Structure formats: C-alpha cells, structure tokens
Amino acid sequence: MGLPAAPYSLLMLAGIAVSVVFWVRLAKRDERLLIIYIAALVSAFLGAKIVYLAAEGWMLWEARDRWMIWATGKSILGALLGGYAGVEAAKKLTGYMLATGDWFAVIAPVGIVLGRIGCLLHGCCLGRECAPAWWAVEDAQGVPRWPAVPAEIAFNLVAILVFIGLRRWRVLAGQHFHLYLIGYGAFRFAHEFLRATPRVAGGISGYQIAALAVAALGFVGFVRRRHAQRSLSGAPVAASRA
Numbered sequence: 001m002g003l004p005a006a007p008y009s010l011l012m013l014a015g016i017a018v019s020v021v022f023w024v025r026l027a028k029r030d031e032r033l034l035i036i037y038i039a040a041l042v043s044a045f046l047g048a049k050i051v052y053l054a055a056e057g058w059m060l061w062e063a064r065d066r067w068m069i070w071a072t073g074k075s076i077l078g079a080l081l082g083g084y085a086g087v088e089a090a091k092k093l094t095g096y097m098l099a100t101g102d103w104f105a106v107i108a109p110v111g112i113v114l115g116r117i118g119c120l121l122h123g124c125c126l127g128r129e130c131a132p133a134w135w136a137v138e139d140a141q142g143v144p145r146w147p148a149v150p151a152e153i154a155f156n157l158v159a160i161l162v163f164i165g166l167r168r169w170r171v172l173a174g175q176h177f178h179l180y181l182i183g184y185g186a187f188r189f190a191h192e193f194l195r196a197t198p199r200v201a202g203g204i205s206g207y208q209i210a211a212l213a214v215a216a217l218g219f220v221g222f223v224r225r226r227h228a229q230r231s232l233s234g235a236p237v238a239a240s241r242a
Helices: 005-026 032-055 066-072 076-094 101-122 148-168 176-194 206-233
Strands: 199-201
Touching: 005 032, 005 101, 032 076, 032 206, 076 101, 076 176, 076 206, 101 148, 101 176, 148 176, 176 206
Parallel strands: none
Antiparallel strands: none
C-alpha cells in the first residue's frame, strides 16, 4: 500500500524550496529575475493542471472522488510548457533580454527528481505490468511492473550531470534548456509506451501528445536562439564610440 500523500507533497515543496533559494540569490544581480521566476512558477502550476486535465483528468468524471483527484493531479510536461510560456512572457514585460534557460536546465530536473521520489514513495505513476524480473518493481498488490519512476529519476540525474558539464565547459551556452526540452520530450514520448497511462487514440496517450509539444518547443527555441546568436556574432561593429 502506498504512503499517504504527505511525503509526495513535502518532496514537491522541497523541490520548489531548492529553486527559490537558488533564484533569490541569482535575483540579487537583477531584480527582474525574481519576477521571471515567479511567473515561471505560477505558469508551471497552471500548465501542469491544464495538461493533466486534458490528458486524463476528464476521463474521471464519473469517479466519486473526482474533485480530489482533479485537485491533486498534475503533469510535469504541462509544467514545462507552462513554465516556458511564463518565462517568455515575463521577459518581454520586464525587458530582460538575456538567456535564462541554462539555469532552468539544472533547476528543472532537480525538482523533477524530488517530485518523482515522492511518486515512488506514494506508489503512483506506475509502469505497465510485466513479467517478474530483477529490474521490475511491485505495486501495492504485488504485481510486477516496469520501473517507470526509477527510469525517469535516472534520466533526470543524467541530465543534471550533463548540463552541469555543459555549463562548466561553456558548451552551447544559452541553449541548455532547449536541449533539455528536446531530450525530455523525446524520452517521455518513448517512455509512455511503458507507463500505465490512459490511451486516447491509436494506443497514444495524451501525455505523448504533450511530450511531442515539449520536444517541438525545445527544437523551435533552439533554432531561433541559434539564428539570433549568429546574427549577433555577424553584426558589424558600430563606427561611433560615443
């Protein structure tokens, strides 16, 4: 039997706390960064709720406890989509022109790892049933399942190490979050075939549609940033020094 929801909630709050501490320190450089972070946090929560309701929440209309399920259900994919939109909107409103994604490329997977540890303790977000194996995990009824949560934790731990390395060696600066969106979106699309999530059409889940949207958003952002960087590097030096 899964643990009460308290550990999940505490770990989710811990992930938020880690990001708050980091961002408050970062915002000392420019107070607009705090506004951007708040916009990202609020829009991430909204996106997480909207995508969850669109992907599977609507299917629970007949459930007696549907209001509780709707209140607690959320989607990481939706949080990424909403958070990205919130950051872009806040940057336009505040006039902040510098890239912020490289920071989010490390903060986001840290928060996801903490949240997924909560899923592991709570016994939710299960993988599909499978034959008994050394790598399989058992659900509350003792049924062996694909280790969906451990696999996602592993993906994000690797992502953290990769982006710390890219940041340290200054590789693809300004593109790290776009790379994370592409990588995580592709991973989630493929991984959804092994997760026990509702299918909406042709064996495809609503989360797979959201995963494709995340990967596409990352790709478009990568290409746009690439063009912008090339334009800046090729811009002629102004003659006037006044």
